[in-house]
Amino acid sequence: MAVEAIAVATTDLASIQASQMGMKAIGAGLAVGLTGVGTGVAEMGIGAAAVGAIAENKDFFGLGLLFTVIPETIVIFGLVVGLLLLF
Template sequence: MMDAILVSAFIAPLILQLTDKAAAYIAAGLAVGIAGFGAGLGLGTASAAAIGALVENPKLFGKTFIYIVFIEAIAMYGLVVAFMLILMV
C-alpha cells in the first residue's frame, strides 16, 4: 500500500502534464480497441447465425455476406477515426 502511494505521488505531476498529442494517441487507441471489440463480438454472433442459415439454404449467401461486411465496416470506421485523431494534432 505504501509503495502505491509513493508511486502515485511521483506519477501525479506527470499525468497533469498530459499533452494534446498524448490525449489524441490515447483516444485513437481507444477508438480502434472499442470498435474492434464491438465488431469482433458482432462478427462472432452473426457469423455463427450466417453459417447456420447457409447450411439450411445456400441461396442466402449474398445476404449473409453483406451482413458480415457491414459489421466489419464498424472496425474500419474506428480505424478511420483513429487516423483522424492522430493527424489532427
C-alpha cells in the same frame, strides 16, 4: 534569469506537446480497439447464424455475407476517428 525562464518554458512546452501527442495516440488506439471489440461482438451472433444458414442452403452465401459485415461500419468509423486524431 530571463534566459532560464525561457528555457524552462520551452522544455515545458515540449513536454506538454509530447504528452498531448501521447494522449492523441491513446485516443486513436481506444477508438480503433473498442470499436473493433464492438464489431466483433456484433458480428459474433450474425456470423454464427449466417454460417448455419449457408450450411443449409448455399444460395444464402451472398446475403449471409452481407448481414455479417453490416456491423463493420462501427470499426470503420473508429478507424476514421483514429486517423483524424493522428493526422
